[in-house]
Amino acid sequence: MKRHIDAxxxxxxxxALAALLFAxxxxxxxxxxxxxxxxxxxxxxxxxIAWLILTEVRLPRALLGLLVGATLGLTGAGLQGxxxxxxxxxxxxxxxxxxxxxxxxxFYSGLAAGTAMFVPIGGVIGAVAALAVLYLLAGRNPSIxxxxxxxxxxxxxxxxxxxxxLNLSPSPYAALEIVFWMLGSLTDRSMTQVWFVLPxxxxxxxxxxxxxxxxxxxxxxEDTAATLGFSxxxxxxxxxxxxxxxxxxAVSVTGVVGFVGLVVPHLMRPLVGxxxxxxxxxxxxxxxxxxxxxxxxxxxxxxxxxxxxxVVTSLIxxxxxxxxxxxxxxxxx
Amino acid sequence: xxxxxxxxxxxxxxxxxxxAEAPQRPPERIVSINLxxxxxxxDLAAPGTLxxxxxxxxxxxxxxxxxxxxxxxxxxxxxxxILPFAPDLVLAHEWSSPFTLDLIRRIGIxxxxxxxARSFADIRExxxxxxxxxxxxxxxxTVIAEFDAAMEDARREGEGPTAILYQDLGSAATPNSxxxxxxxxxxxxxxxxxxxxxxxxxxxxxxxxxxxxELLALGVYRPDAPSQARALLEHPALRxxxxxxxxxxxxxxxxxxxxxxxxxGIAARLAAAHDAMTDERREQHSHLTLPPWxxxxxxxxxxxxxx
Numbered sequence: 280m281k282r283h284i285d286a287x288x289x290x291x292x293x294x295a296l297a298a299l300l301f302a303x304x305x306x307x308x309x310x311x312x313x314x315x316x317x318x319x320x321x322x323x324x325x326x327x328i329a330w331l332i333l334t335e336v337r338l339p340r341a342l343l344g345l346l347v348g349a350t351l352g353l354t355g356a357g358l359q360g361x362x363x364x365x366x367x368x369x370x371x372x373x374x375x376x377x378x379x380x381x382x383x384x385x386f387y388s389g390l391a392a393g394t395a396m397f398v399p400i401g402g403v404i405g406a407v408a409a410l411a412v413l414y415l416l417a418g419r420n421p422s423i424x425x426x427x428x429x430x431x432x433x434x435x436x437x438x439x440x441x442x443x444x445l446n447l448s449p450s451p452y453a454a455l456e457i458v459f460w461m462l463g464s465l466t467d468r469s470m471t472q473v474w475f476v477l478p479x480x481x482x483x484x485x486x487x488x489x490x491x492x493x494x495x496x497x498x499x500x501e502d503t504a505a506t507l508g509f510s511x512x513x514x515x516x517x518x519x520x521x522x523x524x525x526x527x528x529a530v531s532v533t534g535v536v537g538f539v540g541l542v543v544p545h546l547m548r549p550l551v552g553x554x555x556x557x558x559x560x561x562x563x564x565x566x567x568x569x570x571x572x573x574x575x576x577x578x579x580x581x582x583x584x585x586x587x588x589x590v591v592t593s594l595i596x597x598x599x600x601x602x603x604x605x606x607x608x609x610x611x612x
Numbered sequence: 613x614x615x616x617x618x619x620x621x622x623x624x625x626x627x628x629x630x631x632a633e634a635p636q637r638p639p640e641r642i643v644s645i646n647l648x649x650x651x652x653x654x655d656l657a658a659p660g661t662l663x664x665x666x667x668x669x670x671x672x673x674x675x676x677x678x679x680x681x682x683x684x685x686x687x688x689x690x691x692x693x694i695l696p697f698a699p700d701l702v703l704a705h706e707w708s709s710p711f712t713l714d715l716i717r718r719i720g721i722x723x724x725x726x727x728x729a730r731s732f733a734d735i736r737e738x739x740x741x742x743x744x745x746x747x748x749x750x751x752x753x754t755v756i757a758e759f760d761a762a763m764e765d766a767r768r769e770g771e772g773p774t775a776i777l778y779q780d781l782g783s784a785a786t787p788n789s790x791x792x793x794x795x796x797x798x799x800x801x802x803x804x805x806x807x808x809x810x811x812x813x814x815x816x817x818x819x820x821x822x823x824x825x826e827l828l829a830l831g832v833y834r835p836d837a838p839s840q841a842r843a844l845l846e847h848p849a850l851r852x853x854x855x856x857x858x859x860x861x862x863x864x865x866x867x868x869x870x871x872x873x874x875x876x877g878i879a880a881r882l883a884a885a886h887d888a889m890t891d892e893r894r895e896q897h898s899h900l901t902l903p904p905w906x907x908x909x910x911x912x913x914x915x916x917x918x919x
Contacts, residue, residue: 456839456841
């Protein structure tokens with residue numbers, strides 16, 4: 280392995296990139312129209328309206344892009360470390376699908392009428408349940424094949440149940456809403472939703488980050504990690520619960536945004552090396568940058584509804600995934 | 613499948629002669645397989661002749677005549693649902709499943725289709741089409757006269773307030789859609805100027821606010837059913853804009869999902885909103901020394917003062 284660039288330099292430049300894209304996300308509107316041009320005309324008439332758009336439409340969208348991207352990047356890196364598997368990712372192994380199912384059940388059953396806070400809670404429960412099932416199916420002996428097969432099965436099953444729940448719900452827009460939950464979107468979210476997801480994500484991030492030393496030890500094998508004094512039970516529980524909290528909250532407001540958690544850690548490895556611990560922060564920053572960039576991309580078409588975010592991330596992610604499978608096969612003994 | 617085809621051929625042999633023999637007599641066993649034709653038939657059919665309606669025709673969320681159709685058995689628009697009623701006329705929409713329409717024609721059941729009405733003339737034409745198929749031309753002309761009178765009552769002239777008609781999913785009505793025409797008819801200036809075949813454009817919440825409509829006419833469809841599409845209308849930015857800067861009127865979707873004579877109800881609501889807004893404006897005028905309303909650039913006219 281060649282020497283890697285200083286980790287701090289990488290982190291700082293990724294943070295700068297994410298900050299730049301965050302600013303761009305606020306600044307660039309539909310069809311690439313710039314904020315300044317638009318606001319000059321509005322704020323001449325009424326400053327309050329310009330302020331309203333800035334704080335209630337543009338800011339929450341950019342913030343959610345940042346938060347959701349960071350969540351997906353961080354949990355992707357965490358899961359790849361925990362399962363010692365380069366193909367692990369919240370979307371691929373069913374956590375996002377489970378979260379979508381949980382959120383859909385709460386949202387369309389009318390439970391959310393009491394408080395919208397229940398929707399992220401439903402998402403969290405769904406994600407944790409999906410991960411727990413995966414771990415029961417494949418956890419002790421995580422070969423690539425078992426994990427991916429179990430994940431695909433869970434994803435397909437939760438996806439089908441989500442569609443079923445929507446079809447049975449009284450929603451008149453079931454077909455369109457299935458698309459939303461499966462492909463994700465950041466369009467016209469509000470600050471309320473940012474406040475709802477923030478605590479879940481915060482706790483989730485901390486739980487996943489708290490496993491960083493254990494993830495390094497785990498790369499030497501479970502037994503070695505145990506001799507080094509890490510309790511596998513506690514590490515697994517923290518990683519799964521943390522992922523469930525963060526991903527569940529993210530999916531409950533944006534739907535399933537696929538492939539980010541898969542692609543980002545792989546992009547970061549050449550920069551910071553293979554150690555799972557050193558991957559966590561760069562993956563979070565890189566994920567945020569990727570989702571913000573993808574969200575800029577979906578705004579380009581002017582006519583008709585916007586593209587879904589998951590369309591763009593999957594366009595990037597799926598070919599990458601294929602390339603990864605080819606490489607894994609080549610490297611396999 | 614083969615069995616079904618054979619069955620169809622046999623049926624066509626059975627039904628055809630009956631149909632050929634009596635074209636003059638008005639139909640007595642009418643089946644409607646589409647919401648829009650349900651609504652028209654409810655107005656036009658002679659009592660007791662409507663044997664079955666499409667299930668949505670009986671659903672108060674979609675149908676303005678639901679209460680009048682509760683005693684009529686529903687169908688799901690499939691051929692198998694239609695045949696047991698042995699209809700002598702089927703009413704459908706030009707967009708009904710082409711396979712079903714084709715089967716109905718091959719069996720030889722008389723068929724009348726209504727079209728997607730995009731103008732007031734289209735609405736009258738649909739009434740005439742169905743009335744003619746039912747042999748109730750006179751009743752048709754009465755309904756048209758009522759519709760025309762109701763629309764005339766709702767007509768408002770002049771350069772009125774600006775408005776947008778915004779609905780679930782974030783779609784807004786274009787000037788060439790039926791809703792766009794009603795906006796113009798009731799004296800509003802639609803802030804959406806683009807036109808297209810579908811009659812809808814999709815401005816984001818931000819774009820709606822930037823267009824600064826003085827009236828937000830919200831299309832309301834099944835408000836109790838939770839959906840992301842509907843949650844959009846509750847976005848805080850849009851709510852704040854409605855509260856501070858614009859008047860608001862709710863238009864129930866069942867009156868316009870199908871463009872029928874019931875759009876006159878939408879026109880009446882918009883006309884009432886128009887009157888309320890112009891009264892308010894006049895009042896404000898009387899104690900304003902500033903030059904009168906110059907549309908969008910006069911700050912006092914649009915801003916917080918107007919509540």
